[in-house]
Amino acid sequence: MAKYEQQVHEILEAIGGEENVDKATHCVTRLRFALKDEDLVDTDKLEAIDIVKGSFSTNGQFQVIIGQGTVDQVYRDMVELTSIGESSKSDVKDASAQKMNPLQKGVKTLADIFIPILPAIVTAGLLLGLNNILTGEGIFIADTSIVEAYPQWAGLAEMINIIASAAFAFLPALIGWSAVKRFGGSDLLGIVLGLIMVHPDLLSAYAYPDAQEAGEVPTWNLFGLQVEAIGYQGQVLPVLFASYLLAKTELWLRPRIPDAIQMLVIAPVALLVSGLLTFIIIGPITFALGNGITGVFTWMFDVMPAVGGFLYGLLYAPMVITGMHHAFLAVDFQLIGTGDGTFLWPILALSNIAQGSAALAMLFISRNENVKGIAGTSSVSAYLGVTEPAMFGVNIRFKFPFVCAIIGSSIAATFISLYSVRAFSIGIGGLPGFLSIMDGYRLIFLIGMVIAFVLPFILTFLYGKFVAKNQFN
Template sequence: MDYKKIAQDLLTAIGGKENVSAAAHCATRLRLVLDDEEKVNKDQLEEMDVVKGTFSTGGQFQIILGSGTVNEVYKEFARLTGLGEMSTKDVSKAGSKKLNPLQQFVKMLSDIFIPIIPAIVAGGLLMGINNLLTAEDFFIEGQSLISAYPNIADLAALINTFANAAFVFLPILIGFSATQRFGGNPYLGAALGMLMVHPDLLNGYGYAAAVANGEVPVWRIFNFEIEKVGYQGTVLPVLVASFILAKIETFLRRRVPSFLDNLVTPLFSLFITGVLTFILVGPLTRSAGNILTDGLVFLYDTTGVVGGALFGLIYAPIVITGMHHSFIAVETQLLADIAKTGGSFLFPIAAMSNVSQGAATLAVLLLTRDAKVKGTASAAGISALLGITEPAMFGVNLKLKYPFIGAIVGSAAGAGFVTLFKVKAIAMGAAGLPGIISIKPGTIPFYILGMAISFAVAFAVTIVLGKRDAKKQKAN
């Protein structure tokens, strides 16, 4: 490929170098912050063989080029624009200035939770393996694997310990990531998280029982009682506490003399935030978090199939806006409080949506005669079935419109089905075919059937709409 020419053609199509304020790349996409997206000639971009699709999200205009190609094109693009090498974090920061307050809030949640997802996924998948080992009737009728083979019981116990670690100490992970995002020292954030799960405190999972029995331990300071309760598996308390910590630290660093800064600022930042957390922030946000979780579970249980189908219908449109990143915080709380929630209902619905996008794209592969669309659809369709939908959604389905309609109809059908049978995830993972291991063992067959329904409906509807669309074009 002539990467220099490709970069020049891309630059021309997006309005010239004067229209580019920031540029970086990820594994498959060129990620740009443009001064005016109205200047972009999308038709010209779509005519380029190297371009697999384009979309705008989070204040960024992104061009899908594919793995390997994007690296070489970016080198020439950076040289032509004179911007030099930039990271995706730099571009993300520049793009966030163009967002409205709601979009900025969603992006903030995304920035906090995306870095810690690998740890949560690892713990969740280990939890799934443990459940497979301990579930009765899954492999052997009337028995679990560990009851049939007692010599692997300790292996299951070992895996369970490893699996729980990320959720028991979740405030440490969130404290580090959130404090860094809010502009504070991430290690102070981690220390705050450690303080909130300290073994001297009553374990947060036992708080409800302790309240019922009147056995909540307290610190008595100057006739004032502060509950000695931990925040294991919580999300909201540590988020708010991390924000306060970062702001107190920033405030003190601007005012404390430099020769005292390293002594005074960390000391007072952590102490003041810790006291506020146990007196005010923790109790209030724990209650708010419980209300949010209970409300979501109530809606899921009450709306049933209709609610699940509706959520499945609108899930892909939500992804287009980028608002789906806010679900990460909710899903993390649902999984952390799995004893009460039974798991996450968001994951199965997301999986139905992803499979539907893949099915619709593969239907286009069958229908189209355009070689470029075929090339994009074949890879993008399989990628979507595995949980990565951006190439399929933005490169094929939204561009042609009718496959996107087929996909959301298929998603609604599959989501309604998995909701009917109370399919929930016990771990985060790839929301698609590989997501089977993340599902509660007893509902795995229904998850598989749900994916089959999503695929079949999306594929069939896309074929019907595609043929109707082709007839209209011939008539015109």
């Protein structure tokens, strides 16, 4: 007999029956379903099942939170007991994508491109934080840094800086790898394309403004057409569009070139076509577009920092529900590429902390042991940057903790935005987030962390104790 036979049947009954399931798979903590009709789901009935810790729908998928370890066995039992069969994550994604509108598909594409490279970026951010601790003045020693006080540490700091900054120096190569793979092309060619765009013989994008002002931008003469010979360090949009062109060119060539000479023709032609068009058309247009987008955000946070911070702090968690938050990864990367850091990512970190504190408050006010268990574990997860268990398992489920969390997040975000707090990198979006904050802003950010930690907890606790009372137990 399957260990979770009863629970499997109860879950399937609550989501509209086995016949309502198109595809099913699982991740570390959740069952992921592509359902034929999500209107048939009985959420109350589903979340009353003892092993279910919450549920939500996003990007065309209906996800049931089970928990690490248990979800593996539940999925195996479901496959064994039903005719649903095993599916991969890509199978479920493909089935879910058919139900998405164009905006959702666009956001999903960005998520599919950026999420695979996040481990490299987060690691780089943490190592840069370690380097800043070693080289920052006044952190541990008044008016000086560790490497200045102890020169024997200088070599280590330089090595850490090189290791950490590599991911940002060659960011177009990382994006090119992931983007070309996502668009169906050869990921190796995507790496080469990204490296072409940061070739050392090109004028660095960081030096471009000064060179342009001085009238010293190098150019190529292509049959009378003057093309600027500039690189795209720290840029996102140029490599995204160039990767799309490269992948589609490769896919177009494959069935038209004999197998015997594909290796000699496809890669050179695809790279040459996409490379030329990138330098001539795609690069200049998207370079200006990317700078325009970052300029809009920079203007808002410069001219109306309180408004910008409040709105982003208020809306970030709701955007997580829809998956829209992935679109802002591109903006973060673009802002980081300017060298001035990103003012959006620190708000993300505070939002995650706020969601964790709201969930933690439920641990103290709920008398339901299942709710207390989910609240305790999910709050720790949120404090370490993974908010889905806290949001979908606790806060959204009871509504008022989610509202209290975004109130606390928006106030904390307004505070740090008034002081233009910036991060030099994307890091772990929770309590360890202070490691990614630029020198000079850490104290303000720590105060923002205290606001995001304390205020949602107090608001949730008081509302739950004196207003909601037994409505959520």
